Amino acid sequence: AQKITQTQPGMFVQEKEAVTLDCTYDTSDQSYGLFWYKQPSSGEMIFLIYQGSYDEQNATEGRYSLNFQKARKSANLVISASQLGDSAMYFCAMRDQITSGSRLTFGEGTQLTVNP
Amino acid sequence: DTGVSQNPRHKITKRGQNVTFRCDPISEHNRLYWYRQTLGQGPEFLTYFQNEAQLEKSRLLSDRFSAERPKGSFSTLEIQRTEQGDSAMYLCASSLGTNQPQHFGDGTRLSIL
Numbered sequence: 001a002q003k004i005t006q007t008q009p010g011m012f013v014q015e016k017e018a019v020t021l022d023c024t025y026d027t028s029d030q031s032y033g034l035f036w037y038k039q040p041s042s043g044e045m046i047f048l049i050y051q052g053s054y055d056e057q058n059a060t061e062g063r064y065s066l067n068f069q070k071a072r073k074s075a076n077l078v079i080s081a082s083q084l085g086d087s088a089m090y091f092c093a094m095r096d097q098i099t100s101g102s103r104l105t106f107g108e109g110t111q112l113t114v115n116p
Numbered sequence: 117d118t119g120v121s122q123n124p125r126h127k128i129t130k131r132g133q134n135v136t137f138r139c140d141p142i143s144e145h146n147r148l149y150w151y152r153q154t155l156g157q158g159p160e161f162l163t164y165f166q167n168e169a170q171l172e173k174s175r176l177l178s179d180r181f182s183a184e185r186p187k188g189s190f191s192t193l194e195i196q197r198t199e200q201g202d203s204a205m206y207l208c209a210s211s212l213g214t215n216q217p218q219h220f221g222d223g224t225r226l227s228i229l
Contacts, residue, residue, distance in 0.1 A: 004158075033215055045159070045207060045220035052215065091158050095214070101172055102147065102214050106158030 003027065004092055004107035012113050013082045020067070021077040021110045023092030029053075032096035034075040035104065036066070040088040048090075051075055082114045118142065120221035122208050128227045129198060136194045137224045141210030148191050149218055150183055151207040152176065159207055165191060195226075203228045 005024045013019040025034065036048040051059045051066045059066040067076040079086055089111050093104040121140040129135050141148050146167050151159035162181070164172040167188035177183075180199075185191040195202055205225050209218035 035217060037220075042222075043205065043225075044222045045209075047217040047219060050217055093158070102164050102166075103149070103161035103172060103174075104151075104159075104218060105161070108156075109158055 003105045004094055006092055006107035006110050008110045009108075010111045010113070012115060013079075015084060015114055015116050016081055018078060018080045019082055019112065021079070021090050021092075021112065022074070023076055023107060024072075024074045025092075025094050026073065027094065027096040029096035029098050032094055034066070034068070035093040035095070036064070036075075036077045037091045037093060037106075038086075038088045039091060039109070045091070049077070079112075084114050084116060087112060087114045120208055120210050120219055122206075122221035122224050124224055125222060126225045126227070128229065130229050131198055131200060133198055134194065134196045135198060135226065136192055137206055137208075137226075139191045139193070139208030139210075139221060141190070141208070142219060145210035145212055145219075146188065147211045147213070147218075148185055149209040149211075150191070150193050151209065153205040153207055153223070154203075162193075162206075198226075198228050200228050202226060 032053045034051045038046045049061045049064045051068045063080045065078045089109045091109045093106045123138045148165045150162040153159040163183045165185040180196045183193045205223045207223045209220045211218045
C-alpha cells in the first residue's frame with residue numbers, strides 16, 4: 001500500500017509567487033515524522049523541513065512552511081516568494097514508529113519549475 | 117561543516133563484476149542509512165546502522181548485497197555479481213537520532229554495462 005502520495009508529478013510557478021506542493025500519507029501510528037527534501041538536477045538530497053505528529057504548530061523554515069492537517073493526513077509544503085533556484089524535484093517522506101522504524105518512506109516526488 | 121561524503125561519485129562496470137561504495141557520515145551522527153534511487157522515483161530504503169550494528173535490512177537487499185560499518189564510523193556497501201537491474205543512484209544518509217532529519221550525501225551513480 002502506498003504510504004506517501006504526491007499527486008502532482010509537475011508544477012509550474014512564476015518567480016516571486018507562492019506555490020503549494022501536496023503530500024498525503026497513510027499510517028496507523030500515533031507517533032510519526034514528516035520530512036520534505038529538495039533534489040536539484042545535480043542529484044543531492046537537501047533536507048528542507050520537518051513536522052512531528054505531536055507538534056501543535058505548523059513547521060516553518062525561512063521561505064518554507066508546512067501546512068499540516070493531521071485529520072486529513074496531509075502535509076503540504078508551501079514555498080513563498082519562489083526563486084529560480086527552487087526549480088527541482090521535491091520529495092515528501094515519512095517515518096513512523098511501529099511499521100517503518102528508522103527508515104524513511106518517500107513519495108514519488110513533484111518536479112517544480114519556476115518561470116522567470 | 118562537513119556533510120556526508122560518498123565515493124566514488126560514478127561507477128561504471130560490466131555485468132557480473134563486484135562493486136563497493138563508501139560512505140563517510142557526519143562525524144557526530146551515530147545512525148547511517150543506505151537508500152537506492154532509480155530514475156523518476158523516490159529513494160527506497162536498503163539498510164540502517166546504529167553505530168556498528170546493522171539493525172534493519174530491506175527485502176530489496178538481496179544476498180548479493182552486503183553492508184558494513186566497522187567501528188561505527190564509515191560504511192561500505194558491496195554488490196556482488198552485478199546485474200543490469202542494479203543500475204541506480206545509491207544514497208547514504210546519516211542522522212543524530214531517530215526523529216532527527218537524515219542528511220544525505222551526493223550519492224554514487226552505478227551504471228552496469
